[in-house]
Amino acid sequence: MFHFEKHPITNEEEAKEVTKRFTEKEQDLLRKALVTAFQDRAKSQGVSSLLSREEARALFTFNAIPFIGFGFLDNMIMILAGEYIDQQLGTLLCLSTMAAAAIGNIVSDVAGVGLAHYVEAFVGKFGVKQPVLSAEQLESNKARWTTNMARAFGLTVGCIIGMFPLFFFEDDEEKGKKKEELKAR
Structure with missing residues (x-):
């Protein structure tokens, strides 16, 4: 499975380079998706490119959940x-x-x-999918802000949850008391 990093394709040569990385089946699926995207864009001329509340919520959820996993594992x-x-x-x-x-x-x-990779695959099993947004919506300040806030929120929550091992460690004072008790016996 090809993982496409998000970066702009600025010329035909870069587009060709990207397509070489896909299998034949993936290229066919991409071609069909592009045809559909062109048709949808033609139909939606004049439709607002603003991010709706539901789209922003879906974008937040899609970006926050993996970062909860990353924060949890990283801190733990x-x-x-x-x-x-x-x-x-x-x-x-x-x-x-x-x-x-x-x-x-x-x-x-x-x-x-x-x-x-495993965190992303695990999250994918929950059915959380990236909302279908236009390029204009994805490039908007609201989408960027929502994405960054979701990642920061998810990472923070994950790091807090990932602190659970601290419940099982003794501090130096407790260790000292136990050593004294053992010596006294």
Whole structure:
């Protein structure tokens, strides 16, 4: 399956380059979709290019949900990796807690690169589809603002949910008390 990155195609050569990446079946589907798009555009001449409330809501949902998954995985992996590095390697390598957290962040970012496809595929199973919008609608300030706010919202919610491993860690004070209790026995 081809994943098309969103970037403008500015000339015929770039368009040809993009089409070479599709299979024959995908090229046929694209051709049919383009014919339909031309017909729809001809029919909709004079129709407002403003983003409706329903379209904005669908655009927000489509962009927020994957970022909840990204934020969740990113924060969870960073916390688990950072804690492991701090507890297991921190003393051995004389790492500060912040250095362990930074290394945990590197682990999390690398994992995020590998997991991005799976998050998108998982979200796709819920049937959340990108709303069908015209090029004018997609390029509008409202669509850009909605998309960016949805991603920021989703990432924030995901990061908050991804903090759940913190419930299972003991702080240094609790560890010290347990050590004292063990020594007293």
